[in-house]
Amino acid sequence: MKFSELTPEQLDQAANMLKAIAHPVRISILNCLEDGKKLTVSEIHSTLKIEQATASHHLGILKDKGVLNSKRDGKNTFYFLKHENLTSILDCVSKCSCS
Amino acid sequence: MKFSELTPEQLDQAANMLKAIAHPVRISILNCLEDGKKLTVSEIHSTLKIEQATASHHLGILKDKGVLNSKRDGKNTFYFLKHENLTSILDCVSKCSCS
DNA sequence: TATTAATATACAAATATATAAATATTATGC
């Protein structure tokens, strides 16, 4: 799939997905969710030492833009990567930003 | 290199790099520069049918954030990818946003 | 040197995003 074959809508969706990822807190969240891990809002909030509302907010953005999925289980909501291979983006950028 | 091993500064740089890419016009620009191609501002501006100033502006952002490099040759400035493997980000996102 | 081509920058208006604090919703267990 070449980008030149994408419709403007798909191009926008790709940009929105990347925009969602392109934030220090949200990169850190994705880092927590590597290897198929499913974590609750509380776990993210305590692990990253950020406000509960902030964690929920960023998780909501990532879900809204198609990066994450979530599954409610009682009082908890577990978040996880929608596409496992998205972490390869992180690998690539971390390589590029360290050289 | 795991992200958890990145310093806050490197995390910010990675986020800035992704933010630079995360825009429909700039994704289209990167798409033009695949396979090591080097293009001038004029070529980008006519290929993508955007204003000259807009092309220059977006190219400047991509260069400033470490995504592109440029080389002046007389009246022309040629832009090209700084890290060839950055296009793998596009491949990944295009796959994810089409499924 | 004057003209033209190619690129880059400055500015302003509209839009979008980030952050924190407060409040609301959803679900459990007594």
Place this chain on the structure above:
DNA sequence: GCATAATATTTATATATTTGTATATTAATA
């Protein structure tokens, strides 16, 4: 139903980004 825990949403303020238009810079050439 009431209290509590876990999430989610709202609101307001500050900041950043995008876009177009105009202008400035840089380089070649007549």
